[in-house]
Amino acid sequence: MAGLTHSAFRQICFGFGGVGLLSTEMLSAKRLPSENPRLSPYLIRTVSEKPLSYQLLISTAGEMAPAIDVLHELKADAIDLNMGCPAPAVGKMGAGFRLMEQPDDVRRIVAEARKRTPLPLSAKIRLGAELDERKLKDFCTLLEDEGIDMLSVHARLKKESFARRPRWECIAGIKDRIKIPVIVNGGIFSVQDAEQCLRTSRADGLMLGRGAVIKPWLFAEIARDLYGCNIAEPAVSLQTVYGNFIDLLNELFRPEHRLGRLKEFTRYFAQNYKFGHLLASRIQSSNSMDEAGERAALFFENGT
Numbered sequence: 303m304a305g306l307t308h309s310a311f312r313q314i315c316f317g318f319g320g321v322g323l324l325s326t327e328m329l330s331a332k333r334l335p336s337e338n339p340r341l342s343p344y345l346i347r348t349v350s351e352k353p354l355s356y357q358l359l360i361s362t363a364g365e366m367a368p369a370i371d372v373l374h375e376l377k378a379d380a381i382d383l384n385m386g387c388p389a390p391a392v393g394k395m396g397a398g399f400r401l402m403e404q405p406d407d408v409r410r411i412v413a414e415a416r417k418r419t420p421l422p423l424s425a426k427i428r429l430g431a432e433l434d435e436r437k438l439k440d441f442c443t444l445l446e447d448e449g450i451d452m453l454s455v456h457a458r459l460k461k462e463s464f465a466r467r468p469r470w471e472c473i474a475g476i477k478d479r480i481k482i483p484v485i486v487n488g489g490i491f492s493v494q495d496a497e498q499c500l501r502t503s504r505a506d507g508l509m510l511g512r513g514a515v516i517k518p519w520l521f522a523e524i525a526r527d528l529y530g531c532n533i534a535e536p537a538v539s540l541q542t543v544y545g546n547f548i549d550l551l552n553e554l555f556r557p558e559h560r561l562g563r564l565k566e567f568t569r570y571f572a573q574n575y576k577f578g579h580l581l582a583s584r585i586q587s588s589n590s591m592d593e594a595g596e597r598a599a600l601f602f603e604n605g606t
């Protein structure tokens with residue numbers, strides 16, 4: 303998730319356990335070869351973050367080879383192709399969701415990726431611009447035929463807001479059509495959501511988005527309660543999680559890359575508090591990491 307699933311956040315989630323596969327945020331395939339992996343906040347990672355899938359935002363097959371060369375150098379464990387992002391700026395580049403409307407381009411892009419890497423290759427899609435089961439299933443079959451190993455589906459249509467109930471039931475139709483594992487995404491904020499989502503969708507796995515930013519221990523809870531993994535009940539101190547996150551931002555990123563990421567994370571994490579909007583707005587208006595840290599400490603002290 304852009305601005306959110308960087309190394310600091312991934313380490314926090316991984317620390318609680320229960321994560322099967324981590325992911326980067328979307329990375330422009332075109333820009334990837336010119337990024338410095340030791341300084342770029344998109345590429346910085348630690349050895350503990352494993353397995354890590356790198357998500358590419360790509361619009362033409364020609365961009366694939368140089369991007370994959372970089373991902374091999376970075377020791378990626380898997381590569382994901384973004385075909386779900388509905389942002390107009392991304393669409394204008396011919397990337398993200400736009401690809402779902404250009405199956406011939408997708409065929410070329412996936413075939414090129416398959417030719418260039420032995421790594422597991424996945425794609426992330428949405429349900430479509432409107433409900434059209436046949437079109438959706440044909441698209442999923444195309445991906446499978448061209449060599450995609452795993453498919454994740456954000457169970458909403460292109461224009462549907464995050465507030466809308468996700469259409470988990472639509473995933474079951476995809477499951478009936480293709481053989482590769484299908485991962486369901488959208489609207490999972492609790493173990494109960496995860497249980498209902500798995501039952502309704504018959505998916506092979508879950509991908510957590512905002513729910514993991516609010517509760518980075520949600521993977522651990524789901525792994526323990528639904529998958530029977532031997533993981534201790536997460537002992538969660540919100541203040542400690544937040545403090546660890548700030549420490550990691552300071553440790554990993556250059557000064558100019560820290561505060562924006564803290565603000566982004568706080569928008570979601572603050573939802574754990576009844577009066578979290580106060581924390582979120584005070585961090586939002588902070589001008590430095592020090593100021594944000596002081597304001598957060600005051601909030602935690604007083605609970606408001």
Ligand SMILES: Cc1cc2nc3c(=O)[nH]c(=O)nc-3n(C[C@H](O)[C@H](O)[C@H](O)COP(=O)(O)O)c2cc1C
Pocket residue numbers: 303304305306327328357384386387426456464487488489490509510511512513
């Ligand atoms: C701030 C933000 C950034 C996102 N960035 C990405 C991204 O880089 N790549 C991607 O595939 N999806 C991205 N998404 C979509 C999420 O991965 C996910 O599909 C969506 O939030 C629905 O899942 P959720 O209800 O669990 O959050 C983003 C969502 C949000 C809110």
